[in-house]
Amino acid sequence: MKFNHLGIPTTERFDGEIDLPHLKMTVSDHENNPYGIQWQRFWADAPYPELVKTVPHAAFEVDDLMAEIKVSAS
Numbered sequence: 001m002k003f004n005h006l007g008i009p010t011t012e013r014f015d016g017e018i019d020l021p022h023l024k025m026t027v028s029d030h031e032n033n034p035y036g037i038q039w040q041r042f043w044a045d046a047p048y049p050e051l052v053k054t055v056p057h058a059a060f061e062v063d064d065l066m067a068e069i070k071v072s073a074s
Helices: 050-054 065-073
Strands: 002-009 018-020 025-027 037-042 057-061
Touching: 002 050
Parallel strands: 002 037
Antiparallel strands: 002 057, 018 025, 025 037
16 A cells, blocks of 8 residues: 545645646645645536545555455455
């Protein structure tokens, strides 16, 4: 498992915005942030639950998602 980013939702604009029209959101470049922070601004019509649009999250990369889910559940 490898840390990827810390996603922090915001309603404010930020430097270096990257629009992702297919996801209906705007993000910052977490790969060039020393702490892996990715600012995330969701568009008004973004089809995500309020929890996703308002609560920070930690994201990790895994080789086998189902195996990691099973380990976490046990």
